[in-house]
Amino acid sequence: MKSKKIIVSIVVCLVIAIIAVFVVPSSSSYLSEVTVSGEKKKGYSFYKVSSISNKFKDVDFIDHLPDGIQKYDESNTRYGSPSYTVVIKNDAYRFYRLSSDSDVLVTKSNKSNQSQIKEYARMNKNNYKKLASSTYYTDYDQLDYWN
Secondary structure (H helix, E strand, O other): OHHHHHHHHHHHHHHHHHHHHHOOEEEEEEEEEEEOOEEEEEEEEHHHHHHHHHHHOOOOOEOOOOOOOOOOOOOOOOOOOOOOEEEEOOEEEEEEEOOOOOOEEEEEEEOOOOOOEEEEEEEOHHHHHHHHOOOOOOOHHHOOEOO
16 A cells, blocks of 8 residues: 555656646746737747757857848838747847848847847758747748848
């Protein structure tokens, strides 16, 4: 009888641990989808945070715009929905289509000041799709243009 209680206790602890890791959202990470009616935030579980962070390790960021990309002109009319933001820990990552080719521009800024871009990266469409599939996926065709 005592061994049954121990086994049940272990199983209950494992279930609670699995829920905490895979289901409960992390407070320091979310996806921000800007819509016409305002901003939505969706939480990621600890497992998702780790998975997304690992995929960002493969992205090479630099402190200036990549070659061939002009500064963002906010006065231009844009096609598609606004770019979306993935926030992991203290960094906000925004994704934009580049109108001249099929690449995606990724900007990295502080979570508290998303308008002050610290770093940039360029990734191809397929790599974007792999990374975006870990988040609440926004299709490439729905991304806003950078230029």
